[in-house]
Amino acid sequence: MNKYKNTAKALLVVGLLAAGLLVLLFVFSLSRQVEFWLFALVLAGIALASLAAILTWGVTRSLDQPINELIKSAERIGNGNYNHQLAVSEDNDLAPLEHALEQMRLKLQQSAINNNYLTTVLDSMNDAVLVTSESNIISKVNVSAENLFGFSSAELIGKPLHELLVPVQRDGQAPATGLADLEESVIRTASGQTIPVSISSSALNSANAEFQGTIFVMRDITDRKRAERRIRYLARFDSLTKLPNRMQFQHLLQQGIARARRAERIVALLYLDLDRFKEINDTFGHEAGDRTLEILSDRLTRALPKEAVLGRLAGDEFAVFIEGIDPQEDERAQSANLARVVLAEISKAFYVQQHELFLTASIGIAFCPRDAENVIDLIRHADAAMYYSKQNSGNNFAFYSPEMNAAAVERLMLKSKLRRALERDELVMLYQPKVDLQTNMVIGAEALLRWRLPGYGDIPPSQFIPLAEETSLILGIGDWVMNRVCEDYRRWMDSINNPGQISINLSLKQLRQTSFATRYRNIFKRHEVSPTSFELEITETTLMQDPKRTVKLLDELFAMGLTLSIDDFGTGYSSLSALQQFPISSLKIDQSFVRGIDNDKGDATIVRTIIEMGKAMGMMVVAEGVETRAQLEYLRAHQCHYAQGHLFGRAMTAQDFLAMMIGQEKGQYQIAALFA
Numbered sequence: 217m218n219k220y221k222n223t224a225k226a227l228l229v230v231g232l233l234a235a236g237l238l239v240l241l242f243v244f245s246l247s248r249q250v251e252f253w254l255f256a257l258v259l260a261g262i263a264l265a266s267l268a269a270i271l272t273w274g275v276t277r278s279l280d281q282p283i284n285e286l287i288k289s290a291e292r293i294g295n296g297n298y299n300h301q302l303a304v305s306e307d308n309d310l311a312p313l314e315h316a317l318e319q320m321r322l323k324l325q326q327s328a329i330n331n332n333y334l335t336t337v338l339d340s341m342n343d344a345v346l347v348t349s350e351s352n353i354i355s356k357v358n359v360s361a362e363n364l365f366g367f368s369s370a371e372l373i374g375k376p377l378h379e380l381l382v383p384v385q386r387d388g389q390a391p392a393t394g395l396a397d398l399e400e401s402v403i404r405t406a407s408g409q410t411i412p413v414s415i416s417s418s419a420l421n422s423a424n425a426e427f428q429g430t431i432f433v434m435r436d437i438t439d440r441k442r443a444e445r446r447i448r449y450l451a452r453f454d455s456l457t458k459l460p461n462r463m464q465f466q467h468l469l470q471q472g473i474a475r476a477r478r479a480e481r482i483v484a485l486l487y488l489d490l491d492r493f494k495e496i497n498d499t500f501g502h503e504a505g506d507r508t509l510e511i512l513s514d515r516l517t518r519a520l521p522k523e524a525v526l527g528r529l530a531g532d533e534f535a536v537f538i539e540g541i542d543p544q545e546d547e548r549a550q551s552a553n554l555a556r557v558v559l560a561e562i563s564k565a566f567y568v569q570q571h572e573l574f575l576t577a578s579i580g581i582a583f584c585p586r587d588a589e590n591v592i593d594l595i596r597h598a599d600a601a602m603y604y605s606k607q608n609s610g611n612n613f614a615f616y617s618p619e620m621n622a623a624a625v626e627r628l629m630l631k632s633k634l635r636r637a638l639e640r641d642e643l644v645m646l647y648q649p650k651v652d653l654q655t656n657m658v659i660g661a662e663a664l665l666r667w668r669l670p671g672y673g674d675i676p677p678s679q680f681i682p683l684a685e686e687t688s689l690i691l692g693i694g695d696w697v698m699n700r701v702c703e704d705y706r707r708w709m710d711s712i713n714n715p716g717q718i719s720i721n722l723s724l725k726q727l728r729q730t731s732f733a734t735r736y737r738n739i740f741k742r743h744e745v746s747p748t749s750f751e752l753e754i755t756e757t758t759l760m761q762d763p764k765r766t767v768k769l770l771d772e773l774f775a776m777g778l779t780l781s782i783d784d785f786g787t788g789y790s791s792l793s794a795l796q797q798f799p800i801s802s803l804k805i806d807q808s809f810v811r812g813i814d815n816d817k818g819d820a821t822i823v824r825t826i827i828e829m830g831k832a833m834g835m836m837v838v839a840e841g842v843e844t845r846a847q848l849e850y851l852r853a854h855q856c857h858y859a860q861g862h863l864f865g866r867a868m869t870a871q872d873f874l875a876m877m878i879g880q881e882k883g884q885y886q887i888a889a890l891f892a
């Protein structure tokens with residue numbers, strides 16, 4: 217381009233010089249009176265020079281125009297407008313430049329399309345997405361994040377993420393070490409409202425250090441939390457008296473004992489049972505009985521000191537504990553006073569349905585640590601003292617003494633016999649069928665243990681498993697169970713294609729065994745059965761004992777192909793989100809709730825809510841202890857996946873279960889009759 221400009225300039229200079237020279241010649245010729253034609257020649261020269269000047273001006277102008285066009289285009293691109301196509305000329309020195317600029321525009325246009333596409337995707341997500349830098353400063357958010365927090369993206373970007381979170385105490389979980397470890401938190405919105413959210417995060421991996429950081433995906437879990445709180449409330453409080461139920465009372469007592477131990481104080485437990493309460497129910501009806509219990513719990517709540525905790529443990533059984541008695545004081549005198557207050561309240565007349573009713577009660581008192589160190593023993597001892605008092609005419613109280621506990625002697629005896637149960641081959645494995653409520657087919661069974669003790673009959677596991685757990689006997693028993701189930705399974709496979717999936721119960725001590733996974737892997741290998749044919753049932757309480765370690769172990773078992781299930785769901789204290797860290801595939805609704813479906817609205821609600829929540833979390837839901845058709849109808853109406861209970865079959869021998877499965881394979885299933 218410059219080349220043209222310079223040529224034009226040179227032409228101009230030459231033109232001007234020529235014109236100057238001709239003017240000189242003209243002046244010279246005038247003085248010498250030269251001929252006219254010479255004068256004309258000079259004039260033509262001047263015209264030629266002017267023409268050269270005009271030509272130069274034209275060339276310069278025609279060169280500047282495409283350059284200005286190029287500058288305009290570059291400015292448009294610089295301003296982010298990539299849609300204006302550039303005209304690329306063919307035979308022009310500027311063509312390479314125009315071409316390069318057009319290529320650049322096209323590339324920028326494509327990356328802008330990609331960027332918009334990504335933003336559209338992010339903004340279409342229902343979950344809030346926040347991207348942070350390595351130092352947790354927010355660098356990008358989507359529309360859902362703006363909606364969730366109530367801040368605009370401009371307000372969010374640049375803020376440290378933790379400033380938006382409310383520090384919370386998470387039950388059952390170790391405190392999170394960093395933001396990326398959080399699975400759940402509470403956020404504070406622009407309007408100051410707090411909202412519980414679930415969080416999942418992943419690291420942003422980029423070679424470019426500037427782009428490193430974390431992507432957080434958050435979801436409002438207010439509804440889930442509300443449902444969870446409701447389940448927990450219904451499961452912990454007695455619906456009639458609104459007092460803590462047995463489970464909750466034991467939980468509170470456990471906390472009380474722990475506090476008292478730290479403060480070196482005494483806990484007194486009063487266990488009370490109404491005398492002949494059954495007569496009130498029988499004579500005046502259950503409604504009168506219920507009303508009496510309501511009035512009684514109101515009275516006791518009012519009469520007892522503030523620090524006393526009252527609970528309803530069963531029908532007409534209540535308990536009170538106080539913690540923090542100074543060891544210097546006379547704990548017997550203090551608790552005797554309390555017992556007298558309770559007895560006095562009970563002895564006042566009850567006016568129910570125009571009747572005047574009179575009641576008495578028997579109270580047993582035990583102390584921690586003197587009589588027992590833990591909740592279960594303390595309750596058992598207070599219970600024994602209550603029986604003692606009742607036997608001595610009732611309407612009184614008694615302090616526990618070791619002689620009262622005849623049951624304790626029996627326990628000792630059983631313990632010593634249990635030691636020999638394995639050697640003497642007294643254990644028996646039974647199988648209770650599990651039914652798919654959609655196909656009406658038996659899809660497997662739960663393996664349940666029995667102890668056939670000569671002279672005692674079948675002892676249920678609830679009586680001997682706790683004994684076995686007190687010693688390491690449970691480990692031998694657990695291995696025996698696993699071997700026996702695998703052996704039975706192998707035998708079934710000789711007669712039937714698919715014996716279904718067998719669930720096996722595990723207790724805490726078994727899980728704590730070192731090399732547990734390896735042991736089980738070897739057992740499966742030895743019997744040539746696949747781990748995928750089995751499911752392990754673990755209770756909520758067991759899971760939450762040492763969650764970190766348990767997660768590791770369960771991940772290992774899961775990787776082996778075993779399915780994992782939470783047994784007796786609803787009776788524990790873990791939050792659903794705490795359970796989410798485990799590789800669990802199914803929930804078993806505790807039978808105490810299933811039993812209540814027919815007659816307890818609260819229980820029916822719990823069952824329905826557990827089914828809904830289990831499903832929402834992608835788990836299979838099993839109802840256990842189904843005994844009536846009404847329970848079955850309810851479970852079917854709420855689309856519970858599987859069920860188990862006396863309605864479908866009691867726990868049966870391995871041979872009976874096989875016969876049932878063979879019948880089903882031949883199309884003669886017994887269960888189907890139930891659904892007809």
Ligand code: C2E
Binds near residue numbers: 665723843863
């Ligand atoms: P679980 O795992 O919750 O088992 C269900 C219990 O409910 C079983 O009692 C079963 O017989 C009973 N059941 C089933 N259907 C019904 C029904 O319709 N109505 C009623 N009222 N009860 C029903 P079981 O066999 O006495 O077992 C009690 C607990 O003992 C089990 O509770 C389980 O935690 C434990 N257990 C059983 N076998 C083993 C075992 O091999 N190892 C370990 N560690 N624990 C076991």
Ligand code: MG
Binds near residue numbers: 662721753
């Ligand atoms: Mg079970």
Ligand code: MG
Binds near residue numbers: 783804806807840
């Ligand atoms: Mg259960």
